Amino acid sequence: MQGNSFDNKICIVTGAAQGIGQAVTQRLSDNGALKVYALDLNHEALTHAWHAYSNVIPVALNICDREAIRLLVEDIQREHSHIDVLVNNAGITQDALLENMSESQWDQVVEVNLKGVFNLTQAVASIMMANGYGSIITMSSVVGTDGNIGQSNYAATKGGVIAMTKGWAKEFSRHGEQVRANCVAPGFVETPMTANLPEKVLNMMRQKTPLQRMASVDDIADGVEFLASDKSRFITGQVLKIDGGLVL
Structure with a gap:
């Protein structure tokens, strides 16, 4: 894509301190976004990643934290009057076979991956709709x-966010x-998280993918x-599946 495709755009990216979120934030920044609000729990990693980006x-x-989200979105709206792009990227895993999965493992993943997406989208969507x-x-x-x-x-x-997204596509443009x-x-992606996996596991991931490699974070950012x-x-x-043909 040509540079400056996000001129004057105000963007929010969650999970922006590393991995896919970092790659997406940099892409929006490099392509001319007026401001990219990079959200993450890890303050130190955020500061390290973005201290040189004005x-x-x-x-x-x-x-x-719905109250923290409300205050942030109000501040952004007060300063800029519009929010143009929201990238809901933040997520966690707590894997276990169903027979061994604890209620806490279930609740934590649902709270971040599903409700967190709901929280941000609910706060931002009305501003987007008002601006059309x-x-x-x-x-x-x-x-x-x-x-x-x-x-x-x-x-x-991850199935839930697809269902919400399909509903939002209808609701927000009605x-x-x-x-x-x-x-x-995405399918298998090379991130700091997967970098710690054993090489035999990484090789298995590559072999399962028809294009015979894992995605880079830039593949997802594209x-x-x-x-x-x-x-x-x-x-x-x-x-949009970006999986190298893993699921056909």
């Missing part, structure tokens, strides 16, 4: 479309607003950038 505003925030424009991209997963052993909680949340909602569903930009202005309610 148009990235690091915000240490828990997406389960916006793009909301939520990170799902092939686990949310096709399931996986030992990830009942994660699959439920009076003609150009407010779009889409999901990205898809998010497209859905956030006006190049996808007639795309809404969709799930």
